[in-house]
Amino acid sequence: MAGKRLGRGLSTTEGLPERAVERAVTLMRRGALFRYGEDVEGEAEAALLEAEFAAYMDARYCAAVNSGGCALFVALKAIGIEPGEKVLLNAFTLAPVPGAVAHAGGEPVMVEIGPDLTVDIGDLERKAARSGARVLLLSHMRGHIADMEAVLGVCERHAITLVEDCAHTLGARWDGALSGSFGRVACFSAQTFKHLNAGEGGLLTTDDADIAARAILLSGSYMFYRQHGARPGDEVFERHRWTTPNCSMRMSALAAALLRPQLADLDARCRRWNEAYGRLVGELARVPRIVLPARDPREGFVGSSLQFSLTGLDGDGVGRFLAECDARGVHVKWFGQREPVGFTSRHASWRYIAAPAVLPRTDAVLDALCDMRVPIDLTAEEARLIATIFREALERARDESGAERRSA
Numbered sequence: 070m071a072g073k074r075l076g077r078g079l080s081t082t083e084g085l086p087e088r089a090v091e092r093a094v095t096l097m098r099r100g101a102l103f104r105y106g107e108d109v110e111g112e113a114e115a116a117l118l119e120a121e122f123a124a125y126m127d128a129r130y131c132a133a134v135n136s137g138g139c140a141l142f143v144a145l146k147a148i149g150i151e152p153g154e155k156v157l158l159n160a161f162t163l164a165p166v167p168g169a170v171a172h173a174g175g176e177p178v179m180v181e182i183g184p185d186l187t188v189d190i191g192d193l194e195r196k197a198a199r200s201g202a203r204v205l206l207l208s209h210m211r212g213h214i215a216d217m218e219a220v221l222g223v224c225e226r227h228a229i230t231l232v233e234d235c236a237h238t239l240g241a242r243w244d245g246a247l248s249g250s251f252g253r254v255a256c257f258s259a260q261t262f263k264h265l266n267a268g269e270g271g272l273l274t275t276d277d278a279d280i281a282a283r284a285i286l287l288s289g290s291y292m293f294y295r296q297h298g299a300r301p302g303d304e305v306f307e308r309h310r311w312t313t314p315n316c317s318m319r320m321s322a323l324a325a326a327l328l329r330p331q332l333a334d335l336d337a338r339c340r341r342w343n344e345a346y347g348r349l350v351g352e353l354a355r356v357p358r359i360v361l362p363a364r365d366p367r368e369g370f371v372g373s374s375l376q377f378s379l380t381g382l383d384g385d386g387v388g389r390f391l392a393e394c395d396a397r398g399v400h401v402k403w404f405g406q407r408e409p410v411g412f413t414s415r416h417a418s419w420r421y422i423a424a425p426a427v428l429p430r431t432d433a434v435l436d437a438l439c440d441m442r443v444p445i446d447l448t449a450e451e452a453r454l455i456a457t458i459f460r461e462a463l464e465r466a467r468d469e470s471g472a473e474r475r476s477a
């Protein structure tokens with residue numbers, strides 16, 4: 070007997086602010102969608118966004134690009150990654166992250182994670198010492214922030230440059246400081262399911278003038294770099310403009326116009342996500358066998374997604390749980406899946422990496438790890454229904470495994 074279904078998918082998005090829609094329509098009516106102008110050097114949307122984003126992050130410089138993955142690529146190139154150079158990555162990350170390393174010509178070196186889903190500091194220290202890597206690209210994957218003091222300690226001891234992947238931590242904090250304020254460069258995504266939605270888009274911040282100039286030139290500024298809103302002085306571009314390739318990864322004026330009003334509301338949006346997350350966690354507390362990862366009290370996360378592990382179920386049981394949830398309109402993803410599915414893949418599926426890592430601790434965590442979106446407008450009633458669906462799906466998944474054992 071099928072129970073009540075969730076009335077909408079967890080990927081349902083909220084409409085953009087009316088100001089964003091109006092501004093985008095104005096640009097479309099004029100056909101003015103490219104970020105640079107040859108005739109005007111006015112207040113272009115992308116330049117304004119860069120200035121506003123830099124102010125939000127309290128960063129000196131900002132470059133807008135066409136995706137989060139391209140922001141990572143540009144960051145690595147701007148730092149000066151050499152062909153074949155090793156780049157440390159926490160192994161719990163999203164496919165575009167090792168993809169950006171490969172794109173930049175680097176070689177990913179995967180580091181174990183712990184049960185709290187953040188990088189294992191001991192393994193990081195070992196691999197920092199052994200690999201000779203100069204760069205750590207740290208993903209705050211699904212919004213989980215590592216002990217940044219410990220991470221910075223490792224980086225300092227091994228002269229490693231930290232690049233932060235803040236695709237899921239825009240607006241989040243560690244010990245009071247914004248995520249993205251710890252590394253030499255921070256990268257952000259404006260893909261639809263991140264904290265700002267332009268469909269596609271990326272942003273990069275840094276306080277380093279040379280990295281900023283190279284990033285702007287790499288992003289495809291031609292010699293229009295003066296039309297950037299948070300840029301270093303002309304003399305810095307003089308040092309790099311002859312030797313930096315144009316990689317055509319610009320953000321369009323349209324994307325920037327959509328993002329500016331959302332950025333102005335970002336803190337309120339983060340609060341709404343945390344309220345929705347709180348509702349869900351409150352309801353899940355009464356579901357046995359669902360375990361949420363521990364979170365450090367210093368982590369001021371944004372609850373735009375929720376991860377949990379299932380205890381007492383084998384792989385087939387998890388499969389039955391997911392199918393039952395799907396049948397009732399709740400799409401849960403599983404990092405234990407052996408084959409890449411949808412957005413979800415794990416380190417062993419990135420087979421272009423020359424030296425695949427052996428990561429037993431990460432694998433043990435991922436094998437049990439489920440993942441779901443938290444819609445920003447999730448109601449208390451929906452949270453209650455999701456918890457009921459999980460409880461009933463777990464009971465059914467377990468009943469069936471019992472039935473299998475009995476008939477065996």
Ligand SMILES: *Cc1c(COP(=O)(O)O)cnc(C)c1O
Binds near residue numbers: 163210
């Ligand atoms: C989404 C995401 C990216 C890539 O961003 P895109 O804008 O989709 O290219 C990188 N890292 C993490 C952790 C992400 O979640």
